Amino acid sequence: MEKFIELFAEAIEREDEIKMQDEFREYPEWSSITYLSVIAMMDEEYGVQIEEAEFKKLRTVQALYDACNNK
Amino acid sequence: MAFLQYEGVGITAMSAAVPKRVIVNREYTEVFTKEEANEIVDKTGIEQRRFADENTCSSDLCLAAAEKLIADNNIKKEDIDLLVFISQTPDYRMPATSVTLQHRLGLGNKVIAFDITLGCSAFIYGLSVVYGLMERSNLKKALLLDGETRSKVYSPRDRRSAFLFGDGGVAALIERDPKFGKSTFSLNSDGSRADLIMIPAGGYRKMSSAETVVEKVVDEFGNMRSDEQGYMRGGDVFNFVIREIPRDIKNTLAYTEKTVDDFDYVVFHQANNFINSYIMKKMKLDANKIPSTIAKFGNTSSVSVPLTIVSELQGKLDGHKQVLLSAFGVGMTWATGIVPFVDCKISDIVEVENGQAV
Numbered sequence: 001m002e003k004f005i006e007l008f009a010e011a012i013e014r015e016d017e018i019k020m021q022d023e024f025r026e027y028p029e030w031s032s033i034t035y036l037s038v039i040a041m042m043d044e045e046y047g048v049q050i051e052e053a054e055f056k057k058l059r060t061v062q063a064l065y066d067a068c069n070n071k
Numbered sequence: 072m073a074f075l076q077y078e079g080v081g082i083t084a085m086s087a088a089v090p091k092r093v094i095v096n097r098e099y100t101e102v103f104t105k106e107e108a109n110e111i112v113d114k115t116g117i118e119q120r121r122f123a124d125e126n127t128c129s130s131d132l133c134l135a136a137a138e139k140l141i142a143d144n145n146i147k148k149e150d151i152d153l154l155v156f157i158s159q160t161p162d163y164r165m166p167a168t169s170v171t172l173q174h175r176l177g178l179g180n181k182v183i184a185f186d187i188t189l190g191c192s193a194f195i196y197g198l199s200v201v202y203g204l205m206e207r208s209n210l211k212k213a214l215l216l217d218g219e220t221r222s223k224v225y226s227p228r229d230r231r232s233a234f235l236f237g238d239g240g241v242a243a244l245i246e247r248d249p250k251f252g253k254s255t256f257s258l259n260s261d262g263s264r265a266d267l268i269m270i271p272a273g274g275y276r277k278m279s280s281a282e283t284v285v286e287k288v289v290d291e292f293g294n295m296r297s298d299e300q301g302y303m304r305g306g307d308v309f310n311f312v313i314r315e316i317p318r319d320i321k322n323t324l325a326y327t328e329k330t331v332d333d334f335d336y337v338v339f340h341q342a343n344n345f346i347n348s349y350i351m352k353k354m355k356l357d358a359n360k361i362p363s364t365i366a367k368f369g370n371t372s373s374v375s376v377p378l379t380i381v382s383e384l385q386g387k388l389d390g391h392k393q394v395l396l397s398a399f400g401v402g403m404t405w406a407t408g409i410v411p412f413v414d415c416k417i418s419d420i421v422e423v424e425n426g427q428a429v
Contacts, residue, residue, distance in 0.1 A: 007368060031110075031292075032230070032231055032292065032305060032306075033111065033114045034137050035112070035305075035306055036305060036306065036345060038310055039306055039310055040309075040313070040315075040345075040349050043310075043313050043353075044352075044353070047315070049310045049314055050310070051307055051310060052304055052306045052310075055306065059075045
């Protein structure tokens with residue numbers, strides 16, 4: 001889980017704390033650009049690809065983490 | 072799985088034309104802030120693009136490139152038997168732009184002329200069509216023209232596409248010669264993803280009306296466009312590309328019993344630096360073999376593969392060179408081509424203003 005947070009922080013270039021219950025779209029760093037970095041991170045590190053319609057349902061960092069680890 | 076193979080056909084000469092007007096993305100701040108522009112450029116690697124003026128069409132860019140090609144290579148116009156024009160930004164809904172180019176180039180009425188409309192992978196599709204017609208016929212020479220003015224397609228008020236696209240046109244001379252050996256193409260399509268990149272209105276499903284030209288806010292970020300302008304669902308395009316492109320290249324290599332090391336150059340569609348460097352990393356490709364024009368011309372749709380060859384491989388295609396081509400885009404369609412180049416003559420790039428070479 002720590003590893004995931006580290007990778008996620010790197011992908012969205014966020015230096016402030018990231019908590020699992022955070023809604024990541026609320027972060028000022030979140031944009032259509034950092035979204036692409038998160039897609040790349042999930043593909044590269046977890047071999048997971050999530051279509052945009054599915055991705056939109058993921059609200060929290062925890063949900064992202066689960067999506068990466070349940071496949 | 073379908074692969075196409077041709078023997079003894081190849082590109083003997085190439086040329087390109089781009090609009091004279093340069094758009095510097097970091098200073099493209101009429102709508103968005105400098106910070107936003109810088110953030111997008113840092114991510115996409117697209118520093119500059121070329122924008123056609125209102126008097127310049129894809130056809131004009133291709134005409135300028137073709138005239139340069141004909142002059143530089145002393146081509147007899149009566150030897151040109153086939154003219155194929157690739158574009159999704161044609162002059163008219165009808166007639167086909169290829170036919171107007173037959174006339175404007177001063178070619179005879181025996182010329183076979185038609186258009187191919189497809190998108191970013193179209194140059195590779197077009198090559199395979201022309202190679203097929205050339206291989207088993209007595210046609211002497213073929214002209215493959217590929218032009219796009221995507222600057223006219225996308226809204227300058229939609230940040231997801233406003234900084235990506237540029238304009239250009241290319242001309243390729245295609246001839247039969249045993250020296251070329253074998254070419255291989257893998258062509259693919261997935262219409263279930265037609266809505267990933269689209270201009271919804273202006274065709275015959277949703278015809279132009281007063282309503283289709285109205286700009287609307289389309290998302291939570293405040294991006295604006297009309298239904299006559301293109302949109303792109305970047306996340307899904309990216310997901311699609313990282314899944315399908317490495318797979319198609321690997322399958323084509325396996326079919327031809329080649330490895331990436333057998334190639335002198337790998338030329339990708341110039342989508343943006345983020346996508347391309349990710350594919351490069353994922354496939355562990357040698358960056359020295361991968362020419363790029365993303366920084367100076369941006370994404371020119373189907374023109375990007377041949378424009379990158381003309382811009383970056385001039386003087387580097389002497390002798391026998393093995394080149395792998397890979398492109399993907401709207402449709403979705405995607406294609407891989409294994410294309411030998413033998414002493415290909417590449418002209419200097421021409422600049423165009425008001426529809427004329429300058």
